[in-house]
Amino acid sequence: MNDPIAGIGSGGRVTLAHGGGTAMRDLIERLFLASFHPQGFPVQEDQARFDLAALAGHGDRLAFTTDSFVVEPLEFAGGDIGKLAVCGTLNDLAVGGARPVALSAAFIIEEGLELETLRRIVTSMASQAAAAGVSIVTGDTKVVPRGACDRLFITTTGIGVIAEAHHVSIAAARPGDVILVNGPLGDHGAAILCARGDLALGVSIESDCAPLHDLAATLLAAVPQVRAMRDATRGGLAGVLTELAEASRVAVTIEEKALPLRPEVAGLCEILGLDPLYLANEGKLVAVVPQEAAEVALAALRAHPLGAGAAIIGRVADAGRAGDVTLLNRFGGHRAVTMPAGEQLPRIC
Amino acid sequence: MNGTLRFIDEFRDPALAENLFAEIAVTAARIAAGRDRPVTIMEVCGGHTHTIFRYALEARMPETIQFAHGPGCPVCVLPRGRVDDAIAIARHKEVIFTTFGDAMRVPGAQGSLIQARAAGADIRLVYSPLDALALAKANPDREVVFFALGFETTMPSTALTILRAARSNIKNFSLLCHHITIIPTLRALLEQPDFPVDGFIGPGHVAMVIGTRPFQFLPEEFGQPLVVSGFEPLDILQSLLMVLRQIETGKPQVENQYRRVVPEDGNKAAMAAVAEVYETRPECEWRGLGTIAESGVRLAPAWEVYDAEKRFDLTLHQAPDPEGCRCNDVLVGRIRPWDCAAFGTICTPENPLGALMVSSEGACAAYYQYQGMKRAG
Numbered sequence: 001m002n003d004p005i006a007g008i009g010s011g012g013r014v015t016l017a018h019g020g021g022t023a024m025r026d027l028i029e030r031l032f033l034a035s036f037h038p039q040g041f042p043v044q045e046d047q048a049r050f051d052l053a054a055l056a057g058h059g060d061r062l063a064f065t066t067d068s069f070v071v072e073p074l075e076f077a078g079g080d081i082g083k084l085a086v087c088g089t090l091n092d093l094a095v096g097g098a099r100p101v102a103l104s105a106a107f108i109i110e111e112g113l114e115l116e117t118l119r120r121i122v123t124s125m126a127s128q129a130a131a132a133g134v135s136i137v138t139g140d141t142k143v144v145p146r147g148a149c150d151r152l153f154i155t156t157t158g159i160g161v162i163a164e165a166h167h168v169s170i171a172a173a174r175p176g177d178v179i180l181v182n183g184p185l186g187d188h189g190a191a192i193l194c195a196r197g198d199l200a201l202g203v204s205i206e207s208d209c210a211p212l213h214d215l216a217a218t219l220l221a222a223v224p225q226v227r228a229m230r231d232a233t234r235g236g237l238a239g240v241l242t243e244l245a246e247a248s249r250v251a252v253t254i255e256e257k258a259l260p261l262r263p264e265v266a267g268l269c270e271i272l273g274l275d276p277l278y279l280a281n282e283g284k285l286v287a288v289v290p291q292e293a294a295e296v297a298l299a300a301l302r303a304h305p306l307g308a309g310a311a312i313i314g315r316v317a318d319a320g321r322a323g324d325v326t327l328l329n330r331f332g333g334h335r336a337v338t339m340p341a342g343e344q345l346p347r348i349c
Numbered sequence: 350m351n352g353t354l355r356f357i358d359e360f361r362d363p364a365l366a367e368n369l370f371a372e373i374a375v376t377a378a379r380i381a382a383g384r385d386r387p388v389t390i391m392e393v394c395g396g397h398t399h400t401i402f403r404y405a406l407e408a409r410m411p412e413t414i415q416f417a418h419g420p421g422c423p424v425c426v427l428p429r430g431r432v433d434d435a436i437a438i439a440r441h442k443e444v445i446f447t448t449f450g451d452a453m454r455v456p457g458a459q460g461s462l463i464q465a466r467a468a469g470a471d472i473r474l475v476y477s478p479l480d481a482l483a484l485a486k487a488n489p490d491r492e493v494v495f496f497a498l499g500f501e502t503t504m505p506s507t508a509l510t511i512l513r514a515a516r517s518n519i520k521n522f523s524l525l526c527h528h529i530t531i532i533p534t535l536r537a538l539l540e541q542p543d544f545p546v547d548g549f550i551g552p553g554h555v556a557m558v559i560g561t562r563p564f565q566f567l568p569e570e571f572g573q574p575l576v577v578s579g580f581e582p583l584d585i586l587q588s589l590l591m592v593l594r595q596i597e598t599g600k601p602q603v604e605n606q607y608r609r610v611v612p613e614d615g616n617k618a619a620m621a622a623v624a625e626v627y628e629t630r631p632e633c634e635w636r637g638l639g640t641i642a643e644s645g646v647r648l649a650p651a652w653e654v655y656d657a658e659k660r661f662d663l664t665l666h667q668a669p670d671p672e673g674c675r676c677n678d679v680l681v682g683r684i685r686p687w688d689c690a691a692f693g694t695i696c697t698p699e700n701p702l703g704a705l706m707v708s709s710e711g712a713c714a715a716y717y718q719y720q721g722m723k724r725a726g
Contacts, residue, residue, distance in 0.1 A: 272476075273399075273451075273709075330363045331370075331582065333405025335719035 014113045019143035028141060031119060035126040036105075036136040048102065048137035050159075055101065058161040063098035065089060066157040074117065074152055076195035078187070078206030081154055082121035084282060086128040086136075087211045088233065089158040094213035095229040095285065097168045097220055098160030103129060106140040108153040121152065132211050134158075165224055172227040173248035177316040178294035180287045182215060182301050183208065183309035184260040185237055186279030190268050203264050210283030215306045219287060222300035228288040231281070235340045237313075238277040240286045241325045242339040251320025254337070256329045258313045277327070278340045288316065360581030361404075369586035374411045376593040381413035389415045389545050389682050390592055393531065394552035395422025395710030396580045402715035404582040414589075417545070417682025418705070418712030420534055420638060421552050423499040424451045425704040425711040428634040430666035431527050432457025435496055438525060438661050439470040445488060446472045447481040448496040455707050456700075458668035478510035478524075485514070485522035494657045497524045502554040504528045504646070505619035508626035511648070511655050523657040526647050529633055531555050532563050533644040538681055539571045545682050548592040550585065551577040553607040558623075560615030561603050568601035579607040626652055634667070637676030637704035674703035679712060686713040693717060 017023040033043060041048045055062070069085040079087075086103065093100045105125065109118065129136050187208035194205050212231055220226055228248070230240045237259075245252045261276055269276050283306065289297045294312060301307030320326075325337040380388055392398055398418045401407055407416055420426055432455050439446035439462065446462070453463045453474070466472040471491075475481050478495050485493035497507045507524060514522050531552060538544060551564055556577040567573040574595035578588035588606040595601050605611055626649060633645025648656040657663065670676065674696070675689040686692050686705065696702035698714050705713035 329404055330361060331366050331404055331406070331409060332363075333408045335402065335405045338718055 012115050014109050014111060014115060014118060014143055016111050016143055016145065018109070018141075024141065024143075031115075031122055032105075032139060032141070035122045036129070036139075038135040038137045041135065041137045048104075050102070055161050058099055059163040059166075061162040063093050063096045063160040063162055064157075065092040065096075066155065067092060068153060068155040070150065070153050071192065072150060073195050074121065076207055077191050077204055079209035079282070080121050080124050081152060082123075082125035083128050083209050085154040085156045086125050086132070087209055087282060089156040090128075090132055090134065090211045090213050091231040091233075091283075091285075093158045093160035094211075094216040095168070095231050096160070096162060097166035097216070097226075097229070098162045099217065100132060100134045100158055100160040100213050102135050102137045102159055104138045104157040105136050106155040107142070108149050108155075109141065109143045110149045110151050111143055111146050113151050118152070128211060132213060166220055166226075168220075168226050168229050169247075170228050170230060170244055171247040171249075173244055173250050173252075173288045173316050174227065174290070175250060175316050175318045176291045177227055177288050178291050178297075178312055179241075179252065179254065179314045179316070180289065180294070180297055180301060180310060180312050181232070181237065181260065182212075182285045182287075182304075182307040183283075184262045184265065185232070185281060185284065186265045186269070186276040187262065188282040189236070189274075189279030190265045192280070193268065193272070203268065205262070205264050205268065208281055208283035210306055212283060212285050212306065215285055215301065215304050218304050218307075219285075219297060219300050223289050223293045223297045225293060226287055226289050226297070230286045232284045232286050233282060234280050236276070236278040236280060237284075237286065238275075238325070238337050239340055241337060242323075244286075244288065245325050246323045248316070249322040251317040251322065251324040251326070252314060253317050253320075253326045253328060253334075254314030256327055258311055260309050260311045260313075277337060291315070360579070360583045362583065365583055366586060369583065369590060370409050373414070373586065373590050373593065376590060376597060377411050377413045380593060380597050386545075387413050387415040388547050388593070388596065389417050390548050390550060390589060391417040391419045391546045391682060392550040392578075392585070393419040393421040393535065394550075394554070394580075395425065395708065396554065397550055397552075397578065397585055398422065398712055398715055399710045400580055400582055400585055402719040405719070406582060406585060415682075418679070418715075419549075420538070420635065420680050421500065421531060421555075422704075422708055422710035423503075423529065424449075424455055424708040426529070426635045426637060427452065427455050427498065427527065427704075427707075428636045429457045429668035429670070430634065431525075432461065433459045433666040433668060434658075434663055435462060435525055436460065436465045436470070437663065437666075438494055438657055439465055439472050441492070441661065443490075443492045444471065445484055445491050445493045446470060446496065447475045447484060447493060448472065449476075449498060450474045451708050452496060452498055458666070478507045479513070482510050482514055482517075482519060482522055485519050486517070489521060491521060492660075493522050495522070495524050497526045497528055500529055500531050500552070500555050501558045501623070502552075504623050504627070505558060505616070508619075508622040511626050511652055512622065514655060515652075520654070523655050523660045524648060525657040526627075527645065528627065529635070529645045530629075530643075532559075534635065534638065534641055535564075536566065537638070537641045537644070539567070539573065541681055543683065546573070548574040548596055548601070549576070550588045550592065551575045551603070553577055553579050553584075553611060556605070556607065556611045556615065558616050558619050561605050561611065561613050564603045568603060572601050574601040574604075576604045576606050577611055579610065625649075636670060636707075637674070637680050639677075670704075671702050676703035676705050676713075679705055686716045689713075
């Protein structure tokens with residue numbers, strides 16, 4: 001196999017020379033274009049162009065979203081910043097009920113980043129996009145002096161098409177609706193804490209980073225009347241549920257014993273005094289469906305490889321104060337779940 | 350890890366909890382029959398406060414029982430002046446300032462460590478003082494300072510770190526020492542007028558180090574029951590029941606519910622390290638409680654080369670608690686958090702005014718977060 005970046009030179013690292021001229025052209029052609037090879041999009045143009053009639057065949061609305069990705073370390077168990085950048089934007093499209101069409105990718109690279117690392121990340125992005133049947137059709141690269149960014153920042157933007165039949169909205173939850181999640185909570189947040197390596201806990205937890213568009217499409221096919229979907233990323237399940245309760249003007253109740261949680265994540269939270277409700281996820285779909293569709297929705301999620309651990313975790317209350325999220329614990333007590341205030345910090349004792 | 354969890358689940362068994370809830374209700378009813386106010390139990394430790402809120406144990410208590418959430422959250426009682434000292438040191442260009450995570454957001458009079466980091470200070474989170482020592486070894490051209498916080502629980506690990514620094518001849522390492530001691534503070538609380546508490550749930554992890562004997566003065570001098578307790582919900586329920594039974598029989602004593610961790614004599618090796626490295630400060634300042642005699646330690650003269658106060662020629666800042674803060678009344682159980690006018694108005698977890706809103710172990714922060722009190726009233 002030809003090594004796409006052999007000959008780019010510069011001692012195996014990105015330098016400021018890659019910020020322009022022939023070195024930049026080589027980097028773009030041999031690494032980015034060679035990896036992403038967007039078919040049907042002429043690479044010499046300054047923009048990707050879409051046939052509107054072809055897009056209109058898939059639905060009646062265009063979905064458009066963007067997200068920037070920064071993570072330390074760049075590579076961790078279960079993923080890397082490239083996989084995050086592709087999956088994150090695919091997921092933001094998917095939870096709107098959109099079928100993803102294309103992505104852009106912009107890279108801000110700190111001089112000194114190893115070309116090998118960059119190649120692994122770009123390859124990871126390409127394989128995620130290919131698996132999702134989506135092309136990365138346009139992009140940008142900037143190289144900045146040491147200290148001006150932390151190794152590598154990636155911004156991805158995505159467009160997708162929403163079919164006429166689908167009208168999911170964070171503001172559409174109704175009393176009596178049922179809330180589901182596709183699997184265990186907090187894996188990504190826990191994996192990143194472990195990957196930083198300063199805990200020395202001797203556990204390996206993999207990030208749940210995954211593209212959710214196929215799972216979302218499967219759910220929508222089985223239950224077209226899905227009310228709301230969100231991917232629970234930063235801010236965790238608590239962040240999504242508080243947004244849902246406020247946007248839909250409803251009260252939400254979840255049951256502690258119904259929350260899927262890996263033992264190793266639960267253990268890490270115990271040791272560090274963290275709450276798994278607030279830990280980040282990168283492959284978790286929270287769905288709200290009418291009560292009568294709950295079992296069908298659960299079966300549809302569980303039949304999908306990314307939903308084997310799916311569970312019904314709570315419901316939209318028939319009464320209660322709009323905006324409230326309440327957790328019922330194992331002892332019959334309840335506590336308020338509030339919007340996260342900044343990052344969680346480990347407790348002293 | 351899985352082994353640990355198996356043990357955790359046993360201490361969260363809902364069926365066992367129901368039995369304890371029932372016993373507590375019956376016992377409390379018998380005690381309350383002869384009284385005109387609720388039985389008030391203080392849990393000393395912030396870890397207990399956290400469990401009580403996380404599992405909403407208070408909501409399952411009969412009206413005859415009330416918790417007073419005590420002073421045992423080391424981050425909450427960190428005075429504003431000490432945060433200012435930390436920031437003053439962290440601003441030195443050569444310094445890498447290291448701290449436990451939850452101290453980052455504590456507001457001083459001049460802002461918090463998180464704000465100081467944003468303004469350019471090199472402030473890093475560590476999980477243990479040994480991590481800070483490792484940073485010193487890896488960065489010989491920098492001065493690494495560790496913010497030594499906590500009660501007797503964390504004191505031995507800092508003491509052992511100093512001993513190791515000396516053994517390894519690491520010179521670019523020092524402590525900003527704000528270790529505090531619980532016994533003088535309990536005494537100061539008990540000596541307050543109108544102290545409404547009827548019994549104590551005692552701090553398990555402090556007792557793991559110092560043993561149960563130092564708590565004997567509670568029953569002997571103040572007629573107060575104390576049960577050293579673990580941190581799981583069933584631990585706390587069982588300890589509460591033990592305290593209630595002592596109140597009922599009128600025979601206050603020190604009991605140890607947390608035998609699986611706490612030996613009656615404590616940890617002698619840990620206490621030896623503590624005795625070797627520290628000396629008692631004449632007085633120590635507490636957020637919400639003011640100055641309490643002999644309630645903190647500093648490095649003993651033999652170790653003063655590791656004392657950041659000396660190394661950076663620091664005069665400790667004094668910054669009184671802000672106006673309108675009623676943490677003291679909440680701490681001793683005279684008022685409930687929502688009786689304070691600042692609660693949820695000018696004092697919130699994002700912008701805490703007083704000690705008890707600072708950490709998730711603080712009573713006000715816990716009420717605010719776990720009971721949605723911000724919207725009440």
